Amino acid sequence: MGSMPTLSFATRLRAVAPPDGTRVQGESVRAALEAVFASHPMLRGYVLDDQGALRKHVAIFVDGIRLQGTEALRAPTREASEIHVLQALSGG
């Protein structure tokens, strides 16, 4: 049985993301995000850049710990992981 993390997105993304969060299959943050993008394709460009990297001012927390860049996308998820995709205040 694979991981089924729960993803929640910044309120600012409500037009393109699942508004109340969603639970998807995904062994890593990237895999979990890909599962959400499958049903919400416009969301991809808000979280990742043209090269598939995490946007500089998007903050990802996995089980309460903020992860950055490639490390964030590669991070493994656990069965009941909570992933938050937020806008970093560094972006103004």
Next chain:
Amino acid sequence: MSDRILVSTRKGLFILARQAGEWRVLHAALSGAPMTAALSDPRAGVLYAAANHGHFGAKFYRSEDGGASFQELACPAFAKSEDGSGPSLFQIWCLEAGASPGTVWAGCIPDGLFRSDDRGESWRLIQPLWDRPERARAFGGSYDHPGIHSFLIDPRNPRHLIAAISCGGVWASEDEGESWEMRTDGLKAAYMPPEQDEDGAVQDPHRVSACAAAPDRLWMQHHNGVFMSRDAGRRWLRIEPPISGFGFAVAAHPADPETAWFAPSKSDEHRFPEEGRFCITRTRDGGRSFAVLETGLPRPAYDLVYRHGLDVDASGDQLALASTTGGLWTSRDGGERWQALSVRLPPVSAIRFA
């Protein structure tokens, strides 16, 4: 005269309409979004708009109801490279309507030129311009990467294109983008070491505007002065304006090739009007002399006009001017007298008659 103005601001797209002689806000669209460009293409029945969401990247929108509502569409994007080290779109900096109604061009940061032939549903990079080796010498002006802010299509022959890049010179194509040549002779960059100051690939044209009736006549506000060309940019001649050679915006008269307007600012570290003298300058004789137009403009005022902050409509008499401190003024007599919009707006990045 046009009765619509598209105003791209830090907090959304404001569509102004002239009703009973007064400009009013008809739609405050895409509220809160930092807008970077807008375009009306009545032939296609659409408005296009671009935003740079900062945290969440550049976005592109289309309206089919005059701006009452917008739909987000795919944005121009750079191809994904194998190792992920390729470029990523930062911003759409200008939008221009193509020769046929469904065609729209986007000048971007980094300096990719993109084209859509399906009203913005899909985009392709104009690869021959992107692949020019001189581009390696270009660099960003105010941004991390160079960008295309001015894109001109010759109304006599829509295969003739001109793109201007900060800081990467002026480029022309006579085969609809298949091949490109640099057109920067006469330009000079004071921000470079002396032996490199005439290198075309590092020139910083802030904005280039063409006379619609005589499209070989170009006017340029450059980082280091004002220039004019009579031959579609093959040779640039320096002009000496009266207030300051620095500024961002220029608007060419649509019918009279001898007339153009500029928005001077104090260079280079100030970037506001000299001693608060907020004004527009206008030449009517090809740059030999200028009038300083300030009746109706506030004084003192420290407003800065960005490169897309000044526009003239097809009549050649009606002008619109907007600043980064949210002021907006219109004139119906070629800039002799200005009327302030009663609404204070968010900082304005671009203004355009629709």
